[in-house]
Amino acid sequence: MTDPIRLLRELDAQHFTSGTAIAERLGISRASVSNALAQAEQFGLLLERRSGVGYRLSEPIDWLDAHTITQYLPSDSVLSISIVDTLESTNRQLLKTPHHGQVLASEWQTGGRGRLGRRWLAALGGGLMFSVAWQFNGGPAQLAGLSLAVGTLVAQTLQAAGVSTIGLKWPNDLLIQQGTDFAKVGGILIEMQGDALGPAQVVIGIGLNIAFPSHWQSELDQSAASLQAAGLRYQRNELLGRLLSNLEAGLMQFAQSGFAPLLPQWEALNVWQQQSVSVISPDGSTQNGVLLGLAADGALRLNTPSGEILIHTGDVSLRRA
Template structure:
């Protein structure tokens, strides 16, 4: 509680002396200094000025379960159960998987201010500065088995784009199978992990990472072109509002997917597809396949047209890029 209380005080962006902070949270000035050093090591920018104390430039919006729940539609709020908010953990997906393997976690939400071992597809590290981006995992139960989940990652991406458009954030596109781009730069990623029966009940951990306000000093660790919502909008985007709007869209989409699958959303997904009808190269292990991307089919498979005709490629360790 001491750490979150300290962050809540610093969140106003004003200077606070070590003595003031210590008195507020009930620890010594030395303990405050140690906490501040840990925050800095985690990527949080804190100014320290002798005689004035500490401040977070521009302030800080911490995730707040109550504020998030206030933004949920009534029919969505009843389905989001026991939100689990942590300051710093290895991975929200890891936490969600552990919980779901112990029992039914349908509708449980796991979120964190920072992930120390967040990851994307193909084992890539997800850079995670403290309290600047959005990292969450939602567990959802499906009764039709793993085989019925084709197209789920595409649906999740579409739900996020819908949410961003409701917040008047335009121009975000989808990259098969689970990335969101803006002007060709990565904005967000999705990582699905499943356990359960091939033809029976299973639980899916839907992990999402969105760059909201990526500090420049930590961006050097990112090995691909990237962007964030602050760059796109030119202003501050509330992470609490963003998560609520995403959950409102995502839960509605998941309910529909459970009944209808992805097939009814193909046209809408393709209307936001970053590489629709463009020349692309698919990398499948050590193999490279060139062709023109013709979108996706009702199962969410990528359709590639080449001299041999149109072939469907399903998810897995396949990467898609434009020719250099």
């Protein structure tokens, strides 16, 4: 079966490209070209088709390029970047053989997921889906607050890129303010391997919506936003390069000092600070209270009618009351 992404790479938004020319260049049949490009909409893309002329993208795709991304990293970076067209999940792939500093980005994920097993959607060329493998010499206890630290670093990078309305929702969501409400624009999924005493092999998965097809909104259980609509100034390659540069520096600092130095910065980005919220457990039980902020280890401080309690991430969901 012909890979549609391989064929979509043959197209641009400025010129029409004939299906015959694509078939000859790739050594496949003209029917294979037609069948593969008919799947463009499932990737969130629209194609212009003209009989006897060919195909053209309605919007250009800024394909990821490892060389371009590397230009935004420091000269002594330990990161090694790999990019693939299609993968089930960058996190799952890296977890098989995690190597310190390995970065894996995929143009398209067939099984992308977020926290609590939720499906992650992103249009081809309209998002970033990547994972970073990192080794911490200590055990899992050293990693309290890691997802919050990563969220802070990502949000600060986006602020510098022009996204002034970016905010964080405990424990791992990135939100864009839209009027009095918020819509999700990204998420973080951290998975780890290792013994209690260390070292811990961690894979940090990050998904960001740069542009999001409006007709996909009905497939989600919450509102989604796009970074482009929120003022993003960077193209995909530059954004990924700057994210990786800041993440590398931040992860090295986290290994030394933990989450505590970033706590005030996280709380400054907290979209629901001092607001009434509900914490919903997997069994459906709910804790209501006012969100006070975070404890030093990243636990949520909730002021309830019975007094202040701490909520650790686990599998709970946070909603505004």
